[in-house]
Amino acid sequence: MTSPTGVLTRPSRRGLPRAARRSPTASTDSALRVFAAATTVGLLHALDDAVLNRQPGVPVDRHLPALLVVTLGAALAMLAFRSGGTGVRAALALVVGSLTVTNGALHVVHVSSGELSGSDVTGVLAAAAGAVLLLMAAALPFLHRGERGLSPWPRWGVRIATVVAVGLCMQFVVLSVCVGIVQTHLFRDQIGAPSPGFGEVTFESSDGLTLSGWYAPSRNRAAVILVNSAGGDRLGSVAHGRLLVEHGYGVLLYDARGSGESEGSPNGYGWDWDHDVDGALDFLTRRSDVDDGRIGALGLSTGADVLLEVASTDRRIGAVVADGATGASLADVLEGDVVSTITMAPVMATVQLLSGTAPGPPLRELAARVSPTPLLFVAAGSLPTEIAMSRVYAQAAHEPVELWTLPDAGHTNAIHDEARAYERRVVDHFDAALLAEGAGR
Incomplete structure (x- = not known):
């Protein structure tokens, strides 16, 4: 454009809105x-x-x-x-x-x-x-x-x-x-060859997924299912399996859905792992080396949370060890812990959206329904709230229930940090519930 004096000038941008002045086409x-x-x-x-x-x-x-x-x-x-x-x-x-x-x-x-x-x-x-x-x-x-x-x-x-x-x-x-x-996007670890004494097995979850695992046959007519932590696969619970095998128990280690060699999508909070445990129980009840009524279960972290849910309704589980139970949903956050509530709400909403699954009832409600199945809580001190949360669940549960706190042990690592005491507590718990006269039926 030209000025009144006839000089060619560049259009001014001063009269334009700020967005127009700074935003390119x-x-x-x-x-x-x-x-x-x-x-x-x-x-x-x-x-x-x-x-x-x-x-x-x-x-x-x-x-x-x-x-x-x-x-x-x-x-x-x-x-x-x-x-x-x-x-x-x-x-x-x-x-x-x-x-x-x-x-x-x-x-x-x-x-x-x-x-x-x-x-x-x-x-x-x-x-x-x-x-x-x-x-x-x-x-x-x-x-x-x-x-x-x-x-x-x-x-x-x-x-x-x-x-x-x-x-x-x-x-x-x-x-x-x-x-x-x-x-909800945990990648799968390579499993490799079975641990000594174990053999490869497969079985179906109650909702139709094929799950893979290892099984060591029972020598005392009783068996224990091991349910792993958030990673899901069997590798995280091999040490616990070997411990129980040494005491004559049949042991089933398996990959939760979406982990290891099992079908399905991963979920670190285990919201649909109850179907996997149902399938594991079906597998053991068909075993000729295991008597009815002599099946126990040991869960680590997420696995402990899942076992509280399954054992609250399924009486095929004769004894439960919940090692490292923390929280499976927003309802499990400790009362008054506002910061955890605020930070965990988006986590839970994201997991629910991406997994297409939803959490079960609060763990304190589930713990109250486990009785008369004997229940042992193992709570370590490395996570700030683990002992406090396990105490809530133990107080909600009915007899027979026991809470064992280990302030100096790592989360689910008591088997190494307190090896002798852990062996005694866990084995005695299963022996009393599964091997006592009249336990099988």
Whole structure:
């Protein structure tokens, strides 16, 4: 355009809204293109993980609701990024990048262990895309300072408020969601050859999944099922199995669904592992070396939580050792622990969405229903709330119940930290319940 004097001038941007002055068009917005591309890679991995390369034995529609929610969230993030200022864009890149890199990193770990299967390829790509988004989140505030038009005090006020808000969001929401992602995307360890004295077995869960494990035949007409911690597979409970085998018990070690060589999707909180324990009980009741009424169960961490649920209704379990019971749902958080309630709520919501399963009743209610089955709680001190939570469950339970606290032992590691005492307590508990005259029927 020309000035009144006839001199050619460049159009002024001072009269334009701030968003118009600082936001490039979509065709020239390189940040938007990078964000959209990285987010799309994350979505492609979600599709691959949920549908194309889903876990064996999982129906095609199991994870479709989660995929729909993730797709909708990604679409909304792209729209917000397109119209948002620098602060909004950096925050979106940080959030989406954190979630994407968390999911993808699990596949990177899996591949680095020498394995490549399922959705690992798209998972590694998702990890790279998430890393790009995190770099973008760090770079955007330096490349585009949206608050430059403000005077110093308001400018620093905006910066501090933004840092605080994003920090709280990351601590109480994003980090918790990442924990939920990890708990539903645990990769499978290679199992290898059976431990000496054990043989390979398979059996079906009560909802039709094929589960794999090892079994050592009984020499005393009694047997014990071992239910492992969040990782799920049999490798975490081999030491406990060997201990019981030495005392003549038949021992069933198996991979929970979604772990090791078993079908199904992983769930670190064990919300549907009750079906696996049902199948294990069916397997043992058909064994000729095991008498009816002489089946016990030992659970570690998540496995302990699951056994409280199963033993509350299934009287085929003649004795329970709950080693490291903590919490299986938001209802199990200690009364008055507001911080844990706030941080665990997004974790539980994420696990429920991604797994397509839901938690059972509170553990204190389940513990109250285990009687007359003998129940031994083993609580170590390495986790801040383990002893307190086990005390709640033991107080809710009815006789016969015993709480054994080990303040100096590690979580589920009492078998090593207090080896002799652990052997005596656990074996005596099973002997009294399963080997006493009249225990079998």
